Amino acid sequence: RDKKFYYTRVLLGCCRRTMRKQLDRNLTFHKLVAYAIALFTAVHIIAHLCNFEWYNDSQQAADGSLSSILSNLHQDEESNKWLNPIHTNSTTPAYVTFTTIPGLTGVIITLALILMVTSSMEFIRRSYFEVFWYTHHLFIIYFAGLVIHGIAGLVRGQTAESLNKHNPEHCAQDPRYWGGNNTDSHCEEPEFGSIPAEVSPSITVCSLCRVLLATPRSAQAVAVVHPSKVLELQMHKKGFSMEVGQYIFINCPSVSHLEWHPFTLTSAPEEDFFSVHIRAAGDWTENLIDTFQQQKPKTPRIEVDGPFGTASEDVFQYEVAMLVGAGIGVTPFASVLKSIWYKFQHADQRLKTKKIYFYWLCRDTGAFTWFNDLLASLEQEMEESGKTGFLNYRLFLTVWDNSVGQAAFNFDNDTDVVTGLKQKTAFGRPMWSNEFSAVATAHPRSVVGVFLCGPQALAKSLQKCCHQYSSLDPRKVKFYFNKENF
């Protein structure tokens, strides 16, 4: 499946490109905000439906009730002191809606919101990403309309000045005496003014920035082909800088002008290029790989947008780290492992990690031979530096077939027959309780960070184990599960 499943954090459609962690929010928050907006939009619309209906009824009422009197106030004058925005007897709420600014903008932005929501349903997002991606740009219309929506100030309140001359609690009982020279009640006619609703300027500025400040996007790419139809693109782009765990969007005009696809960065920030590994998992990726494999004299042009997502600096803060990558989720760990290794070799003070336990779960290693090679080279470098204990990794193959059966017979070999790595491949899923208790025993006084890039079900079991194996004693071992980091 395509790597777009584990794309990281996006804020509200704005300020994705920032380096500051505070402004980045994760995907869950974005969805939460979206649901909240949808809910409050529904409530808001229902409230205003009632409003318009009752305004209209009040305007058309001729029974001398308080509502009809209030409606008729200040209708004929040039002054702007009316309460009821509906000024004629022969209209309908629908007509008023479409002929006033708040009404019209309301309808337009609600439609934009609905289209954004239906195209963001998980099924559509995963299967037809472009529909989701381009429709989501309707947010521009949404925010623009939202800013204008409340400006007209159709919902009104009594002005402060008028409140001095007309106390509604007292005067509402006898509207017939308003404005007269009746010294008993002191009730002048009430006057009303707008309460314009404003949209927070920060959201507007943010959205505009994101739209207007598009940076130039071309990147130079060098292609490296890996087994099992995996293409590594090593790229350079002016002014590009990244952190571990981030992702970029890639567009290749010769494959498709309009499609942008997200890929997690697999290079470490310390390297002098940035790279992604692309696996053939759909039309666009297959065409891209073919295009690069044809080795035309001129390398196809690549455009890059990003990087996006929060830097996962937390990974370096834990003395002991348990990293779990399931299937395609192993990709961000390429970046993490490389970065940790660089920092370790250069005795980077920011790196607090002393020991890493890396769990790689997948059905078959075919498409991840490149990752295999990465682990092999890390293994070798660790041996050369005499630091073999630093990285402890285990691979779990969760599918059993004939070839896998052969591996079980080669138990005595020095290297694993499936991966060629020194550490043996295990079959089936890991027994997390065993793993956690082993780590807890080996590091009884450490704080262990657990990082997952994988399916939700796995997140639940890891979370449970973290709770189970964390000691209540603050001096003893503690497991912290980091959600949503990748």
Place this chain on the structure above:
Amino acid sequence: MGRIEWAMWANEQALASGLILVTGGVVAVAAQFKGWPFAAYAIAAGVFVCLLEYPRGKRKKGSTMERCGQKYLTAVVKVFGPITRNYYVRAILHAALAVPAGFLLSTILGTACLGIASAIYLLAAIRGEEWNPIEQKPQERPQVGGGTIKQPPAMPPPRPPADTRKKPPAEVAGQENPIPVTIEAE
């Protein structure tokens, strides 16, 4: 972009429109707005649209996620054959259903949304898409040994020689299978 199945998005949009029609209709009927009979119609139309659109069609490529419990409605929708399979019919049906709700403010949003859904369905129909039901696959017995074992032995070892196996198992002394063994049809 060439492989987008517009019908899938149209389906989400139509389902949302149905819900919006129902909501708008309920508000207008409950608060007895002027012209509330249109709202009553909108509730009925909305429910109908929801029922029709709830079962998701099968994607041409890849696996399709079923909605929870959709198989019951799939069975009903399937019965109507070409009427529900053809997206031109759906496009026209939704456009027609949307119109009466446009006369009342509460339900006009439903009209707009259903109209958009109708337009997307029209696009899907022009591109030759069709609604195909998601069928339940019969549970296959997992093939032992990748299909290379055609006649797996019926009894665990130690197996008596072939001629003694012809006797009914009850007469063979002493062997109790710890795991129940099913006899393969020969």
